[in-house]
Amino acid sequence: MRDLVREALGWVGYLERSDVLLQLLTFVAAVLLMRRLLRPRIESMGLRRRWNNLLLAIAGPGLTLAFSLLLPTHRHAHGLLQFLAALWLGWNLLQLLELLLRHWLPQERVHQLFSRLLRPLYLLVATLALINKLDSISDLAVIPVGQLFGTSIELGKVFGSLLVIYLLLLGSGPPAAAMAWLAHRFLGISEGSRKALELILRYSVVGIGIMAIAFHVGFNATALLAIAGGLSVGLGFGVKEVFSNFVSGLWLLFEGSVRPGEVLMIDGDPCEVRKLGLRATLLWRDRDNAELLIPNQVFFTEAATTYTASDRMRRSQVSVGAAYHHDPSAVIALLEATALSVPRVLKQPAPKGLLLSYGDSAINYALRFWIANPMDNVGICSEVNQAIWTAFKQHGIEIPFPQQVQHIAASPGDQPDANLRR
Amino acid sequence: MLYVAVGVQDENNLSSENAALFRQRFSLLIRDFRRLHPNVLVQLSLYPEGQLRRHLQIRDRAGLGPDLVFTGGDSANSLLEAGLVDPMPETPELRQNSSPELLNRVRNRRGQVAGQPLILFPQLACYDKRQLQAPPTSLSGLLETSAAGVPVGLAMETRQLVWTAGAFGAIPGLTAAALGRQPTPLERAQIRSWFTWLQAASDQQRVTFMPSQTDLRHSLGRGSLAWVSCSSGELDLLRRKLGPHLGVSPLPNGTAHASSPVNRLRVLALGRNSSAAQRAMSLDLIRFSVGPLVQRGFTLDTLSFLPANPHVSIPVQSSSVLAAMVQARQQARGAEQLLADVHQDDMRLREVETEVMTPVLFGLLEPDLATERLIAILRRPQ
Numbered sequence: 001m002r003d004l005v006r007e008a009l010g011w012v013g014y015l016e017r018s019d020v021l022l023q024l025l026t027f028v029a030a031v032l033l034m035r036r037l038l039r040p041r042i043e044s045m046g047l048r049r050r051w052n053n054l055l056l057a058i059a060g061p062g063l064t065l066a067f068s069l070l071l072p073t074h075r076h077a078h079g080l081l082q083f084l085a086a087l088w089l090g091w092n093l094l095q096l097l098e099l100l101l102r103h104w105l106p107q108e109r110v111h112q113l114f115s116r117l118l119r120p121l122y123l124l125v126a127t128l129a130l131i132n133k134l135d136s137i138s139d140l141a142v143i144p145v146g147q148l149f150g151t152s153i154e155l156g157k158v159f160g161s162l163l164v165i166y167l168l169l170l171g172s173g174p175p176a177a178a179m180a181w182l183a184h185r186f187l188g189i190s191e192g193s194r195k196a197l198e199l200i201l202r203y204s205v206v207g208i209g210i211m212a213i214a215f216h217v218g219f220n221a222t223a224l225l226a227i228a229g230g231l232s233v234g235l236g237f238g239v240k241e242v243f244s245n246f247v248s249g250l251w252l253l254f255e256g257s258v259r260p261g262e263v264l265m266i267d268g269d270p271c272e273v274r275k276l277g278l279r280a281t282l283l284w285r286d287r288d289n290a291e292l293l294i295p296n297q298v299f300f301t302e303a304a305t306t307y308t309a310s311d312r313m314r315r316s317q318v319s320v321g322a323a324y325h326h327d328p329s330a331v332i333a334l335l336e337a338t339a340l341s342v343p344r345v346l347k348q349p350a351p352k353g354l355l356l357s358y359g360d361s362a363i364n365y366a367l368r369f370w371i372a373n374p375m376d377n378v379g380i381c382s383e384v385n386q387a388i389w390t391a392f393k394q395h396g397i398e399i400p401f402p403q404q405v406q407h408i409a410a411s412p413g414d415q416p417d418a419n420l421r422r
Numbered sequence: 423m424l425y426v427a428v429g430v431q432d433e434n435n436l437s438s439e440n441a442a443l444f445r446q447r448f449s450l451l452i453r454d455f456r457r458l459h460p461n462v463l464v465q466l467s468l469y470p471e472g473q474l475r476r477h478l479q480i481r482d483r484a485g486l487g488p489d490l491v492f493t494g495g496d497s498a499n500s501l502l503e504a505g506l507v508d509p510m511p512e513t514p515e516l517r518q519n520s521s522p523e524l525l526n527r528v529r530n531r532r533g534q535v536a537g538q539p540l541i542l543f544p545q546l547a548c549y550d551k552r553q554l555q556a557p558p559t560s561l562s563g564l565l566e567t568s569a570a571g572v573p574v575g576l577a578m579e580t581r582q583l584v585w586t587a588g589a590f591g592a593i594p595g596l597t598a599a600a601l602g603r604q605p606t607p608l609e610r611a612q613i614r615s616w617f618t619w620l621q622a623a624s625d626q627q628r629v630t631f632m633p634s635q636t637d638l639r640h641s642l643g644r645g646s647l648a649w650v651s652c653s654s655g656e657l658d659l660l661r662r663k664l665g666p667h668l669g670v671s672p673l674p675n676g677t678a679h680a681s682s683p684v685n686r687l688r689v690l691a692l693g694r695n696s697s698a699a700q701r702a703m704s705l706d707l708i709r710f711s712v713g714p715l716v717q718r719g720f721t722l723d724t725l726s727f728l729p730a731n732p733h734v735s736i737p738v739q740s741s742s743v744l745a746a747m748v749q750a751r752q753q754a755r756g757a758e759q760l761l762a763d764v765h766q767d768d769m770r771l772r773e774v775e776t777e778v779m780t781p782v783l784f785g786l787l788e789p790d791l792a793t794e795r796l797i798a799i800l801r802r803p804q
Contacts, residue, residue: 079484138468142441
């Protein structure tokens with residue numbers, strides 16, 4: 001690593017050359033001219049937005065290129081200036097492409113594509129191209145950065161491996177999704193299984209890729225076994241939780257109990273599983289639109305209530321009180337009919353009214369009914385409650401307020417009041 | 423700051439082993455130079471020789487070219503032709519410290535010198551002492567050795583095989599053809615006998631022709647070959663593999679003629695983008711590098727090459743390797759003219775390789791026809 005830093009610091013020496021300084025100063029001048037002079041003028045021209053963007057994208061690099069064409073006539077090198085102009089143009093065109101793609105693809109997708117892949121890739125290529133002008137990349141690539149299990153690790157291999165892993169993590173998603181979709185389409189697997197299969201395929205590709213990279217770097221089977229041994233010790237101490245969550249996630253995927261789309265009860269609220277990640281599961285809570293990030297091992301080690309294990313139906317219930325003078329059978333029939341009139345209450349299994357208890361002020365009834373989507377429970381309960389109020393009003397059924405009759409008890413030894421006795 | 427680009431020969435891709443070796447060797451030179459100029463920093467950039475020109479073009483256009491290029495003599499010639507290095511100023515001091523035949527190898531038609539000769543890597547024979555007690559001293563002995571079951575390796579590249587041509591006295595005929603003249607009947611016969619021997623060698627079960635010198639080195643290091651032609655520049659890498667079992671000797675001669683090893687010349691050429699201070703410092707470094715004391719110390723420290731300065735005395739009694747290298751330099755004198763006329767990247771050489779050498783080694787072309795075809799190709803202008 002010391003060699004690399006020394007090499008990088010050595011590049012400063014190029015500033016000793018007048019040609020290099022001249023090109024850099026010309027570039028800075030072009031950037032300043034663009035910002036201070038050209039940009040305001042282009043923006044004040046009132047062109048359509050598309051043309052305005054295009055002109056802004058090419059004006060600065062074009063100006064730099066024009067300056068560079070003037071240099072050779074005075075016997076000056078100009079390749080660096082043209083290179084910087086090309087980089088500037090490339091960056092601007094990338095931004096234009098992003099704007100263009102937003103017309104056809106979802107904004108979030110475009111943002112991800114550019115922020116995670118295209119822009120980092122562009123910067124990487126640009127940096128390597130610049131280093132290629134300053135130094136020998138093939139020479140830098142063989143700088144040893146250390147020894148691991150008797151294998152000399154070279155900078156180029158480390159860099160290449162990290163790049164491939166990054167691309168694998170990013171790029172394995174779409175092919176895995178396509179394979180899972182094909183399985184869903186032609187083998188008829190469920191939506192939850194499709195998502196599970198997609199994740200498993202993705203992890204497999206990344207795992208195989210990492211193994212291949214390890215062999216490419218020069219680790220032999222013995223070294224890999226040694227790493228595995230070291231990891232097992234590490235797992236026992238430092239990264240136990242991480243590994244535990246990872247394995248729990250894989251297990252849950254295979255088991256199918258916590259897959260994207262499932263609905264689980266978390267702290268009394270139904271939550272939908274959005275994503276089963278390497279470390280944690282992302283759930284969505286309808287009540288307050290919160291997203292919960294819960295470590296995978298929680299689902300693995302603790303009891304969980306699910307509404308979607310064998311089907312997605314949920315039995316729901318509302319409670320209501322009716323006055324004593326109403327016939328309970330009439331009230332129950334009315335409750336059941338009312339539930340059936342609410343659109344989102346399932347007809348089958350049929351709603352069921354129950355007399356639960358005799359309360360202080362009212363007879364307490366329960367109305368149990370089934371709904372198709374457990375996440376809609378609160379909304380449907382509200383609809384049912386409203387329908388009950390309306391139905392009771394129409395049929396003259398009273399929902400009594402709590403009534404309490406208080407008697408003043410006489411204390412021992414008190415004389416009865418003469419007036420009262422009379 | 424001085425930027426030095428180094429072309430590494432015989433490698434398509436740099437290996438960390440080779441890069442470390444080059445850096446170590448160069449650091450010997452720089453270490454001493456910095457004692458005189460402590461404020462000068464030197465940054466090396468290693469390139470595979472085949473890619474050197476392309477990279478220099480890219481860097482040169484940007485004004486970021488190296489101040490010095492350490493490369494082969496032929497490569498320096500082509501870089502000068504391409505305008506990627508400046509001609510060397512021929513000061514009496516530099517001329518005095520170079521042998522005229524080496525300077526001729528880097529002089530173009532206009533008389534410009536492409537680079538200052540610095541060191542010479544003689545072509546030698548390397549062998550594994552565990553498999554071969556004593557190296558063959560003649561070409562017939564080499565074939566007898568292989569017939570006795572010792573695996574022998576030769577490179578398929580024409581320049582690497584030219585040493586065998588000298589053993590048959592074929593160099594004058596080849597030089598004549600390269601200069602556009604018709605070889606005499608005797609010279610033709612000598613070229614023909616060279617091809618006949620090559621074909622006989624190729625027919626031997628234990629003689630392997632390998633695509634490159636690097637393959638030969640790896641095979642010797644692995645033990646799959648016991649005798650190969652090698653360059654003294656590879657001795658360090660081979661020593662690491664074979665240790666005390668590495669044997670080094672001059673290449674075998676013919677019955678009437680000495681072999682003609684192709685000794686690789688390495689020169690320091692001047693880059694084109696240097697500032698005035700960098701150019702002055704580059705010339706200082708060149709002057710320092712070709713000084714007799716530095717050259718002698720450099721040679722004895724590494725035991726891998728010979729100095730280009732003819733005034734350096736080599737203590738051949740102290741090392742059999744040095745003795746073999748000095749003998750190789752003497753053997754090579756006859757081929758200097760041919761090497762000066764046919765550079766490594768000469769298009770004729772490539773044509774000879776595909777149209778003559780490969781078919782001969784595969785038994786597809788008879789020696790008579792090969793001789794005529796070779797002469798016809800060499801007589802064409804470059």
